[in-house]
Amino acid sequence: MKKVLITGANKGIGFETAHYLLQQGFYVFIGSRNIENGEAAVEKLKAEGLHNAEAIQLDVTNAASVLAARATIGKKTERLDVLINNAGINGGLPQSALEATIEQFEKVFDTNLYGVVRVTQAFIDLLRNSEQPRIVNVSSSGSSLTLHSDPSWKYYTHKAALYPSSKAALNMFTIDLAYELRDSQFKVNAVCPGFVATDFNNHRGTGTVQEGASRIAKYAMIGNDGPTGKFFAEEYNPETGETPW
Template sequence: MKKVLITGANKGIGFETARQLLKNGYYVFIGSRNRENGEAAVEQLKSEGLVNAEAVHLDVTDPDSVQAARTTIGNKTETLDILINNAGINGGFPQAALASSIEQYKKVFDTNLYGVVRVTQAFIDLLRQSIEPRIVNVSSSGSSLTLHSDPSWKYYSHKAALYPSSKAALNMYTINLAYELRDTPFKVNAVCPGFIATDFNSHRGTGTVQEGGARIAKYAMINNDGPTGHFIAEEYNPVTGETPW
């Protein structure tokens, strides 16, 4: 049975992604910053008959927590097949370029970028043991520099300095990570789940968690002919999913 770690998986898109992967026969480690919330999420899944789920305390902003999670999972398995870097924060609003403080930037980047780096580096050895390792970095079409520079884009006026900047940086990390792993079985992609109604955006999104979870799970399960080093946003491009950086 293939094994998956999803950060920030106790609710929202991360939780739904876990549900969909469990239904597809995967064993899922539910990473959660709050231990109790993670346990509650697992109990919910088990009540649905999805028993191959396990909560792992994991705060991506805390190096000690990340290493403790690596030890916990490493004591249970020698192989991790999929890592989904889903944990993220929006940084609150408004996010004016001239008014947002350096501390606000640091807080958002600590979760959305540095957290991804911490977790990926901590678990890369377990991922290397997989025959078909996959890394999905949950991104946003709102981080596209090309789209945000295009006045004809429908979200052109929806500017924010913190969250999109952190995801744009995550996209560059994804490109570099995919390049470093280019001669291996790894598939590494940045995937946008879409504008999904969750607590993350005060339920202002237009899509469902089922749609968002399906998009993330799809690229976690891609076969060896699938893409790597790509930026995928199926809500933006329903045909190919390919999105300009």
Template sequence: MKKVLITGANKGIGFETARQLLQNGYYVYIGSRNVENGRAAVEKLNAEGLMHVEAVKVDVTDSESVRAARQEIGRKTDVLDVLINNAGINGGMPQSSLEASVDQFKRVFDTNLYGVVRVTQAFIDLLKKSPEPRIVNVSSSGSSLTLHSDPNWLYYSHKAALYPSSKAALNMYTIDLAYQLRDTPFKVNAVCPGFVATDFNNHRGTGSVQEGGTRIARYAMIGPDGPTGKFIAEEYSPKTGETPW
């Protein structure tokens, strides 16, 4: 049974991705900053008959917490097949380039970029033991420089300084990570779940959480011929999924 760690998986897209991977026969570690929230998520999944799941406390902004999570999971398994870096914050609104403070930028980057780096580096040894390791970094179409420079893009006027820039940096990290692992079985991609209605965006999204979870789970399960080092936003590139940076 393949094993997957999903950070920030006690609710929203992370929770739905966990559900779908469980339905596909994976063993899921629900990463949650608040372990009680993680256990509550596990109980919900258990009530649906999905039993191969447990909660792990992990705060991606805290190096000690990440190391503790690695030790805990390492006591349970020698191999991790999939890492989904899903934990993220939007930074609140408004996000003006002229008014947002450096401290605000630091808070958002600490979760959305540095948190991914912490978790990936901590678990890379377990991932390397998998015959088909997969890393999915949850990104956003809003990080695309190409789309945000196009006045005809649907969300052209939806500018924000913090969240999109953190995800653009995450995309670059994804490219470099995929390159570093290019001669291995790893598949590493940045995937946008779409503009999905969750409490992350005050339920203003136009898509369903099920759609978002499906998009993330798909790239967690890709085969050896699947892409790597790509930015995928199927909502905007339905034919190939690959989206301009």
């Protein structure tokens, strides 16, 4: 049975991705900053007959919490097949490039970039023990420099200084990580779930959590002939999903 760790999996797209992968036969570690919320999510899954889920206390902004989660999971398994770096924050509104404070930037980057680095580095040894290790970094098409510099793009005027810049940095980390792991069985990709209606955006999204989860899970389950070091946003590009950086 393949094993996956999903950060921020107690609600929203993370929870639905856990739900999807449990249905595909995975054992899912539900990473949750608040363990009570994580355990409640597990109970909800078990009520649907999905029993191969376990809550793990994991605050991606806290190095001690990340290492404790690694130690806990390491006692349960010698192998992790998939890491989905899903935990993220939007930074609130407004997000002015001239008025946002350094403290606001630090808070968003601490979760959306540094948190991914902490978790990935902590769990890379367990992932190396998998025959088909996969890393999915949950990104956003709104972080595409190419799209945001194109006046003809439909979201061109939707500028925000904090969240997109943190995800653009995450995309670069994805490229670097995929490159360092190029001579292995790893597949590392950045995936946008789409503009999905969740608490994250006050349910203003136009897509469903099921659509978003299926897009993430697709790249968690790709075969050895699948892509690596790519950026996918199927809502932007329905044909291939591949999106300009």
